[in-house]
Amino acid sequence: xxxxxxxxxxxxxxxxxxxxxxxxxxxxxxxxxxxxxxxxxxxxxxxxxxxxxxxxxxxxxxxxxxxxxxxxxxxxxxxxxxxxxxxxxxxxxxxxxxxxxxxxxxxxxxxxxxxxxxxxxxxxxxxxxxxxxxxxxxxxxxxxxxxxxxxxxxxxxxxxxxxxxxxxxxxxxxxxxxxxxxxxxxxxxxxxxxxxxxxxxxxxxxxxxxxxxxxxxxxxxxxxxxxxxxxxxxxxxxxxxxxxxxxxxxxxxxxxxxxxxxxxxxxxxxxxxxxxxxxxxxxxxxxxxxxxxxxxxxxxxxxxxxxxxxxxxxxxxxxxxxxxxxx
Amino acid sequence: xxxxxxxxxxxxxxxxxxxxxxxxxxxxxxxxxxxxxxxxxxxxxxxxxxxxxxxxxxxxxxxxxxxxxxxxxxxxxxxxxxxxxxxxxxxxxxxxxxxxxxxxxxxxxxxxxxxxxxxxxxxxxxxxxxxxxxxxxxxxxxxxxxxxxxxxxxxxxxxxxxxxxxxxxxxxxxxxxxxxxxxxxxxxxxxxxxxxxxxxxxxxxxxxxxxxxxxxxxxxxxxxxxxxxxxxxxxxxx
Ligand SMILES: Nc1ncnc2c1ncn2[C@@H]1O[C@H](COP(=O)(O)OP(=O)(O)O)[C@@H](O)[C@H]1O
Ligand SMILES: [Mg+2]
Numbered sequence: 001x002x003x004x005x006x007x008x009x010x011x012x013x014x015x016x017x018x019x020x021x022x023x024x025x026x027x028x029x030x031x032x033x034x035x036x037x038x039x040x041x042x043x044x045x046x047x048x049x050x051x052x053x054x055x056x057x058x059x060x061x062x063x064x065x066x067x068x069x070x071x072x073x074x075x076x077x078x079x080x081x082x083x084x085x086x087x088x089x090x091x092x093x094x095x096x097x098x099x100x101x102x103x104x105x106x107x108x109x110x111x112x113x114x115x116x117x118x119x120x121x122x123x124x125x126x127x128x129x130x131x132x133x134x135x136x137x138x139x140x141x142x143x144x145x146x147x148x149x150x151x152x153x154x155x156x157x158x159x160x161x162x163x164x165x166x167x168x169x170x171x172x173x174x175x176x177x178x179x180x181x182x183x184x185x186x187x188x189x190x191x192x193x194x195x196x197x198x199x200x201x202x203x204x205x206x207x208x209x210x211x212x213x214x215x216x217x218x219x220x221x222x223x224x225x226x227x228x229x230x231x232x233x234x235x236x237x238x239x240x241x242x243x244x245x246x247x248x249x250x251x252x253x254x255x256x257x258x259x260x261x262x263x264x265x266x267x268x269x270x271x272x273x274x275x276x277x278x279x280x281x282x283x284x285x286x287x288x289x290x291x292x293x294x295x296x297x298x299x300x301x302x303x304x305x306x307x308x309x310x311x312x313x314x315x316x317x318x319x320x321x322x323x324x325x326x327x
Numbered sequence: 328x329x330x331x332x333x334x335x336x337x338x339x340x341x342x343x344x345x346x347x348x349x350x351x352x353x354x355x356x357x358x359x360x361x362x363x364x365x366x367x368x369x370x371x372x373x374x375x376x377x378x379x380x381x382x383x384x385x386x387x388x389x390x391x392x393x394x395x396x397x398x399x400x401x402x403x404x405x406x407x408x409x410x411x412x413x414x415x416x417x418x419x420x421x422x423x424x425x426x427x428x429x430x431x432x433x434x435x436x437x438x439x440x441x442x443x444x445x446x447x448x449x450x451x452x453x454x455x456x457x458x459x460x461x462x463x464x465x466x467x468x469x470x471x472x473x474x475x476x477x478x479x480x481x482x483x484x485x486x487x488x489x490x491x492x493x494x495x496x497x498x499x500x501x502x503x504x505x506x507x508x509x510x511x512x513x514x515x516x517x518x519x520x521x522x523x524x525x526x527x528x529x530x531x532x533x534x535x536x537x538x539x540x541x542x543x544x545x546x547x548x549x550x551x552x553x554x555x556x557x558x559x560x561x562x563x564x565x
Contacts, residue, residue: 102407
């Protein structure tokens with residue numbers, strides 16, 4: 001299913017905080033992202049959902065001015081990320097995926113350094129450091145050497161440095177990856193707090209996280225945006241679809257073809273197995289095609305091993321969108 | 328300017344909170360002390376410090392890369408370069424800050440050797456001119472050596488590789504003078520001699536300040552700092 005991608009006109013108003021147009025980036029011969037376009041409104045929390053290697057980090061590195069894109073244009077608060085990189089960088093707070101920190105510095109020492117680097121006024125800096133330490137609940141670790149902190153706390157130090165200069169836009173790359181579940185809950189709560197006032201772009205490969213934190217989700221797969229909506233609407237728009245999963249003993253191509261011929265079937269995907277294959281058939285809402293399907297399989301002389309009907313959840317969409325196999 | 332200062336100050340703090348600065352400082356002091364004693368033991372004591380200054384440049388071939396190797400290589404290793412390059416700091420400001428920090432260390436090390444000079448002035452009656460010239464030369468040489476070390480640190484995430492490559496470049500630049508001597512008097516040999524750091528340093532050690540040599544070291548430093556900025560920029564394209 002190729003999701004229709006709606007064109008963003010110049011008429012978007014008020015002007016979006018982040019405008020991304022036709023972004024393409026090559027590291028080698030193959031594009032890591034291609035033709036990526038989206039807008040983020042002021043105050044919005046946007047989720048970037050996609051599996052490993054989808055192009056999330058690449059997109060975020062371009063947004064934050066770390067590297068210029070091969071092609072395309074990004075503006076943040078009206079400033080071009082390439083031409084007016086410094087202006088953009090003043091307005092963006094960034095938590096990279098790997099949470100890079102100077103491990104030999106203390107938490108406060110590090111925040112002081114990052115604050116002065118980010119141009120926080122010397123008078124304001126101690127006050128602001130106190131605020132972010134409070135906000136990120138790092139109060140007991142002011143003088144701790146960063147290298148001695150657990151991953152979860154390092155993540156918080158990473159978030160603390162990202163919000164230190166009160167940026168208009170916060171970019172968080174997989175903010176809960178690799179930390180223990182209790183810390184994940186804490187980190188998500190912190191992001192929720194921040195998202196109430198700030199424009200946030202966060203990436204994740206965890207669907208429930210994105211639906212919990214974000215008002216809008218972009219699903220990115222192999223460098224392309226394949227879907228874009230609110231988490232609720234993404235679920236609703238596909239709730240109208242009936243999904244039938246069946247296991248068949250028989251060759252993939254002819255079975256797929258036979259299933260596609262059934263009236264009312266919108267899509268068939270196959271997952272090869274050892275000597276049986278799993279097929280997922282989608283049908284228009286309200287049509288129970290199980291009779292027709294079993295008939296088609298039996299007519300073809302193949303073995304029908306199991307059949308199940310279900311209505312799609314968002315998790316399924318995600319799985320389907322990002323693990324789809326082309327036949 | 329505040330940002331250059333922030334970068335420099337952070338690096339200086341790191342040097343003094345780790346044993347590195349002290350170890351390098353002690354080695355420098357110890358070895359230059361050795362050359363200083365040689366100057367004193369000279370059968371014709373002219374109260375000059377030629378051997379001290381010559382020795383100091385040789386020691387810097389080893390020590391300057393040890394000081395600079397951390398500066399950018401570690402940022403790449405830790406991944407902190409991603410935050411550094413997304414902070415509102417220009418690439419050249421990052422390089423300037425890092426460079427300034429090691430320049431301060433170099434000055435501190437040179438200041439410590441002032442003790443020897445003091446001894447010389449107490450117990451002998453040297454001409455102060457050559458001492459100034461020698462120190463100026465040593466500073467210019469050290470500044471160039473640090474710029475070379477900073478470039479190799481920008482090119483790798485491995486500190487050891489950075490140090491070894493920088494030492495190699497410094498050694499080659501130092502000894503091309505001898506290579507030129509072997510080839511004799513062709514145009515090639517003259518060019519090779521012209522790029523040698525030793526050829527340009529000798530006059531300073533003898534107490535002569537020649538603008539030509541000053542310009543040479545400043546150009547050498549500027550070229551390598553410029554290349555460092557480019558190397559950092561190139562990192563964005565990787
Ligand atoms: N520095 C790099 N050099 C070469 N290829 C890269 C580099 N970074 C990412 N890629 C490739 O680009 C694609 C997208 O990667 P990335 O943006 O990191 O995805 P994600 O963050 O969604 O996991 C992947 O195929 C990855 O292998
Ligand atoms: Mg990533």
